[in-house]
Amino acid sequence: MTEARWLDEREFTMWRAFFYMRRDLERAIEAQLAAHDLSHADYTVLVVLSEIEGQVMRVKDLGTQIRWESSRLAHHLRRMESRGLICRSDSPDDRRGTLAALTPAGLRAIQEAAPGHVTAIRRCFVDLLTDEEIATITSISQRVSAAVAGPATDGATDPATDGATAGRG
Amino acid sequence: MTEARWLDEREFTMWRAFFYMRRDLERAIEAQLAAHDLSHADYTVLVVLSEIEGQVMRVKDLGTQIRWESSRLAHHLRRMESRGLICRSDSPDDRRGTLAALTPAGLRAIQEAAPGHVTAIRRCFVDLLTDEEIATITSISQRVSAAVAGPATDGATDPATDGATAGRG
Numbered sequence: 001m002t003e004a005r006w007l008d009e010r011e012f013t014m015w016r017a018f019f020y021m022r023r024d025l026e027r028a029i030e031a032q033l034a035a036h037d038l039s040h041a042d043y044t045v046l047v048v049l050s051e052i053e054g055q056v057m058r059v060k061d062l063g064t065q066i067r068w069e070s071s072r073l074a075h076h077l078r079r080m081e082s083r084g085l086i087c088r089s090d091s092p093d094d095r096r097g098t099l100a101a102l103t104p105a106g107l108r109a110i111q112e113a114a115p116g117h118v119t120a121i122r123r124c125f126v127d128l129l130t131d132e133e134i135a136t137i138t139s140i141s142q143r144v145s146a147a148v149a150g151p152a153t154d155g156a157t158d159p160a161t162d163g164a165t166a167g168r169g
Numbered sequence: 170m171t172e173a174r175w176l177d178e179r180e181f182t183m184w185r186a187f188f189y190m191r192r193d194l195e196r197a198i199e200a201q202l203a204a205h206d207l208s209h210a211d212y213t214v215l216v217v218l219s220e221i222e223g224q225v226m227r228v229k230d231l232g233t234q235i236r237w238e239s240s241r242l243a244h245h246l247r248r249m250e251s252r253g254l255i256c257r258s259d260s261p262d263d264r265r266g267t268l269a270a271l272t273p274a275g276l277r278a279i280q281e282a283a284p285g286h287v288t289a290i291r292r293c294f295v296d297l298l299t300d301e302e303i304a305t306i307t308s309i310s311q312r313v314s315a316a317v318a319g320p321a322t323d324g325a326t327d328p329a330t331d332g333a334t335a336g337r338g
Binding site for chain 2: 005007011013017020021023024025028066116118123124125126129133134140148149
């Protein structure tokens with residue numbers, strides 16, 4: 001095996017800090033949402049469904065958008081359905097499988113959780129950054145996603161970037 | 170309930186891109202480690218144990234360092250023990266609970282996985298950044314962790330920042 005090009009101290013310090021920051025940030029977000037009996041995974045599903053026309057979409061498309069493996073998503077949606085947050089049905093239009101729809105209870109859940117969620121995002125992340133840093137994070141994030149997952153993930157066609165729902169991501 | 174200060178379009182674009190980037194990056198790392206029959210969680214535990222004197226530490230301290238809840242960590246360590254990667258024992262010195270130690274198989278696993286792991290980190294993240302961006306990410310990460318988790322998580326006393334093991338995080 002070829003010897004790897006190890007990280008130098010500056011790169012390693014950055015990677016380690018970034019690694020722990022991701023975890024700390026995720027924990028803070030999970031803790032805030034837990035007060036509303038939601039996980040971040042629940043919230044992610046609810047926000048996508050709440051933003052789309054008719055609040056229903058194919059499970060396959062949902063998985064593509066939020067980048068989940070289909071088995072993980074199917075399992076998670078089953079649990080959300082048992083809690084009344086979404087409901088699933090066969091697609092009447094085609095044979096491309098299952099639809100997931102937001103229920104009134106799911107809509108209420110996200111409406112109640114969203115203000116606290118955006119406040120937590122501001123406190124723990126957004127409001128800590130300068131304008132220049134916001135631009136840098138955007139640029140780096142798009143570059144990394146493009147390198148990892150190909151051009152389809154650059155976010156340019158993401159319907160959720162509609163300004164009217166800003167902050168519910 | 171007070172109306173939240175929603176994200177503006179620029180902030181929301183950043184948050185959404187950052188959210189998906191974290192997921193894309195994590196998926197790439199998981200995929201690389203899966204080729205070595207390891208999860209990123211396994212790797213994180215193994216790297217911390219491999220870097221510490223004697224390759225053994227208290228489970229409680231391990232949890233503090235990698236920021237896991239104790240129940241999640243206990244569950245994960247049980248599974249890693251059943252696979253022969255670590256072994257657990259009662260601490261002989263005190264009553265502060267369980268020790269976790271790297272096994273020879275665990276050491277071999279991380280030695281085999283580390284070169285590909287650092288190559289993936291470079292390809293998907295580090296090598297995509299300029300020197301200035303590396304400094305910015307370090308600064309933001311430390312700021313966010315400090316804001317979220319308090320001064321104890323600023324990384325200043327993290328033994329794993331030893332340059333000799335750079336890149337195995």
